[in-house]
Amino acid sequence: MSRKKFRISGSGGQGVITLGIILAEAAIQDGKLAVQSQSYGPEARGGASKCEVIISDEDIFYPKVIIPDILISMSQKAAEKYGDEIEENGIIIVDSSMVENFVNDKAKIYNLPITQLAREEFGSPLYANILMLGALVGITEVVSLDKMKEAIQIRLSRGYEINVRALERGYEEAKKIL
Amino acid sequence: MENKPRLIQGNRAVAEGAIAAGVNFFAGYPITPSTEIAEILAELLPKNGGKFIQMEDEIAGMAATIGASLTGKKAFTASSGPGISLKQENVGYAQITETPCVIVNVQRLGPSTGGPTLPSQGDIMQARWGSHGDGPIITLCPISVPECFSMTITAVNLSEKFRTPVYLMLDEVVGHMRERIVIPNKEDIEIVDRKRTDKKPGEYKPYAVEEGSKVPDFADFGQGYKWHVTGLIHDETGFPSNSTKEVKKLLDRLMTKFDDHLDEIIMYEELEIEDAETVIVAYGSVARSAISAVKRLREAGEKVGVFIPKTIWPFPEQRLREIAQGPCKRIISAEMNYGQLSLEIERIVVKYVDFDTALKSNGLIITPEELMDKVRGGNIL
Structure with missing residues (x-):
C-alpha cells in the first residue's frame, strides 16, 4: 500500500470522527504515516459530517481528501452528499440499516447492517462506529486487527473489552460477504 | 531511546x-x-x-x-x-x-x-x-x-x-x-531563559543595555527589585522621558533589536529551488498544498520549486531575493487571504522576476490542483 484516502461520512453523534482518529492512530502504531482531518468548513453543512484520513508509506503534504479511495457511508444524508465522490474501482461500505438504495457504479459497494447489529447485539447504536471500523479492516486489511485493538486502547478511555468485541464482530460480518 | x-x-x-x-x-x-x-x-x-x-x-x-x-x-x-x-x-x-x-x-x-x-x-x-x-x-x-x-x-x-x-x-x-x-x-530540547541582572536592587537600571547588546537584563518582580514599567517612552531608568534624544535612542534600539541576530531568528524551508523557473512562496497549511503541487509538477518534468518562510516577521528577505536573482523567472505567492504577505513578497522580488499571486479566501484551503493550474497559466482560483 502506498497511499490510501478514506472518507468517513455520517451524521453528528455517530462517532465518525472517532472512527477516523482510531483508524489513523492504528496506522501510526503500524509504522505508517497518517493525517486525519475533520471538516469544520462549509463543505460539512447540512446534517452530514465527515472525517478524512490519509494513510501512506510516504510523507503526506496536502492534508485533505478530494476524491477518496474508500468511502464509508453511515447516514442517508451523508450518502446523498458524498455518495458520488469515489475513485474509479474504489470501495464503499454502506451501513444498510441507515441508508437505502445506495447506487454507485464506479465502486465496489459492501452493504452491512451495522447500526442494526450494534442495537441488537451490543444494546446501543453507540457501537456502530467501532463495528464499522472492524468491517473496514475486514474488507480492506488496511491495518491488522491487532493494531486496531492497540489504537482502541490508546484512544478510548473506557469500554476497551466491549469495543474490541464490536471490532471483531464487524470484522467477522465483513468477512461473511467477501 | x-x-x-x-x-x-x-x-x-x-x-x-x-x-x-x-x-x-x-x-x-x-x-x-x-x-x-x-x-x-x-x-x-x-x-x-x-x-x-x-x-x-x-x-x-x-x-x-x-x-x-x-x-x-x-x-x-x-x-x-x-x-x-x-x-x-x-x-x-x-x-x-x-x-x-x-x-x-x-x-x-x-x-x-x-x-x-x-x-x-x-x-x-x-x-x-x-x-x-x-x-x-x-x-x-x-x-x-x-x-x-x-x-x-x-x-x-x-x-x-x-x-x-x-x-x-x-x-x-x-x-x-x-x-x-x-x-x-x-x-x-534547548531551553533559553531571559538574562537576569547581576546588579543589586537599587543599582539596577531596568532599560540599560551593555555595550554590544540591545536587550536589557531582566529583574523579576517579587525579588526585591522595584522598577517602573510604562507604556510611555522611557529612558534607561524606566521613567517617562520627553527628550527627543531618549525617544530616538529607545525606538532605534527596539527597531534594530533583531538586526544582528537574523540568522538565529529566520527559518525557512525550500524544495526543488535550484533550477526552478517558477517558485511558489507559501506558508502554513498552504505550504503543504504547494509541496504536493511541486512534487507532481516535477514528475511531469516542470521546473517548479517552493519556498516556505517559517519565520514570517522578520521576513527572510535576503534569501528570497537571492532566489529571485537566480534562474527563477516567475514567483507566485499563495495564501488564504486577499494578498497580504504577497505585498511584502512583491516588494522583494518584483525587480527581478514576474510576480503573480494564487489567493483564496472562501474558507477552504488552496488545493494542489489549483496551484498546478496557476503554475501552468490557468485561472481556476
Missing part, C-alpha cells in the same frame, strides 16, 4: 510544546479554532507546577500574561482573530516594556467574528502592524504538527532571548489536523 510515535492535533502539539519550553503561566479566553490549546493547558499546567487562568476576556488575558512575565514566568496566551484584535493594545505594551511572551493565533476567517471554523491567513499583517506605532515583533508559522511542537519552543526561546512578544501563527487546518509526531526527549 526514541519516544513512541503519537497521533496528535496541531493545537495539542502547541500546548505540549509550551510545557516542554518551560511555560508556567497561561491567561486567556477560549475561542474557536484555538480552544483546545487553552483546554489542554488548563489540564497540563497545574500538573507541571504552572498556573492557568481563564480571564474575563482576551484583553485581560493579554494583560495577565504580561504581568506574569514581569514576575519571571514564561507566559503564554492563545486566541483567534476577534480575540487577537482585542489584545492589540497590550501587545504594544509588551513591545515597549520589552516583556517576553508568546501569543498563539489560530487564524480563522475575518474580519470581525467572520467564520469561526473557516481557515484563513488573514492576520499575517495584523501580526506585524496590529498594534499602533513602530514596534519589534517576531512571527513564526508552522506547517505541521511536529513543527507546532518545535516552533512553540522556538517562540518561547526567542521571546526570552530578545525580551519581545512573539506570535505563533497557525491556521485552522494546521491547528485541527492530526498527524504523526515523535516528541523529543527532554534532554534534547
Whole structure:
C-alpha cells in the first residue's frame, strides 16, 4: 500500500470522527504515516459530517481528501452528499440499516447492517462506529486487527473489552460477504 | 531511546510544546479554532507546577500574561482573530516594556467574528502592524504538527532571548489536523531563559543595555527589585522621558533589536529551488498544498520549486531575493487571504522576476490542483 484516502461520512453523534482518529492512530502504531482531518468548513453543512484520513508509506503534504479511495457511508444524508465522490474501482461500505438504495457504479459497494447489529447485539447504536471500523479492516486489511485493538486502547478511555468485541464482530460480518 | 510515535492535533502539539519550553503561566479566553490549546493547558499546567487562568476576556488575558512575565514566568496566551484584535493594545505594551511572551493565533476567517471554523491567513499583517506605532515583533508559522511542537519552543526561546512578544501563527487546518509526531526527549530540547541582572536592587537600571547588546537584563518582580514599567517612552531608568534624544535612542534600539541576530531568528524551508523557473512562496497549511503541487509538477518534468518562510516577521528577505536573482523567472505567492504577505513578497522580488499571486479566501484551503493550474497559466482560483 502506498497511499490510501478514506472518507468517513455520517451524521453528528455517530462517532465518525472517532472512527477516523482510531483508524489513523492504528496506522501510526503500524509504522505508517497518517493525517486525519475533520471538516469544520462549509463543505460539512447540512446534517452530514465527515472525517478524512490519509494513510501512506510516504510523507503526506496536502492534508485533505478530494476524491477518496474508500468511502464509508453511515447516514442517508451523508450518502446523498458524498455518495458520488469515489475513485474509479474504489470501495464503499454502506451501513444498510441507515441508508437505502445506495447506487454507485464506479465502486465496489459492501452493504452491512451495522447500526442494526450494534442495537441488537451490543444494546446501543453507540457501537456502530467501532463495528464499522472492524468491517473496514475486514474488507480492506488496511491495518491488522491487532493494531486496531492497540489504537482502541490508546484512544478510548473506557469500554476497551466491549469495543474490541464490536471490532471483531464487524470484522467477522465483513468477512461473511467477501 | 526514541519516544513512541503519537497521533496528535496541531493545537495539542502547541500546548505540549509550551510545557516542554518551560511555560508556567497561561491567561486567556477560549475561542474557536484555538480552544483546545487553552483546554489542554488548563489540564497540563497545574500538573507541571504552572498556573492557568481563564480571564474575563482576551484583553485581560493579554494583560495577565504580561504581568506574569514581569514576575519571571514564561507566559503564554492563545486566541483567534476577534480575540487577537482585542489584545492589540497590550501587545504594544509588551513591545515597549520589552516583556517576553508568546501569543498563539489560530487564524480563522475575518474580519470581525467572520467564520469561526473557516481557515484563513488573514492576520499575517495584523501580526506585524496590529498594534499602533513602530514596534519589534517576531512571527513564526508552522506547517505541521511536529513543527507546532518545535516552533512553540522556538517562540518561547526567542521571546526570552530578545525580551519581545512573539506570535505563533497557525491556521485552522494546521491547528485541527492530526498527524504523526515523535516528541523529543527532554534532554534534547534547548531551553533559553531571559538574562537576569547581576546588579543589586537599587543599582539596577531596568532599560540599560551593555555595550554590544540591545536587550536589557531582566529583574523579576517579587525579588526585591522595584522598577517602573510604562507604556510611555522611557529612558534607561524606566521613567517617562520627553527628550527627543531618549525617544530616538529607545525606538532605534527596539527597531534594530533583531538586526544582528537574523540568522538565529529566520527559518525557512525550500524544495526543488535550484533550477526552478517558477517558485511558489507559501506558508502554513498552504505550504503543504504547494509541496504536493511541486512534487507532481516535477514528475511531469516542470521546473517548479517552493519556498516556505517559517519565520514570517522578520521576513527572510535576503534569501528570497537571492532566489529571485537566480534562474527563477516567475514567483507566485499563495495564501488564504486577499494578498497580504504577497505585498511584502512583491516588494522583494518584483525587480527581478514576474510576480503573480494564487489567493483564496472562501474558507477552504488552496488545493494542489489549483496551484498546478496557476503554475501552468490557468485561472481556476
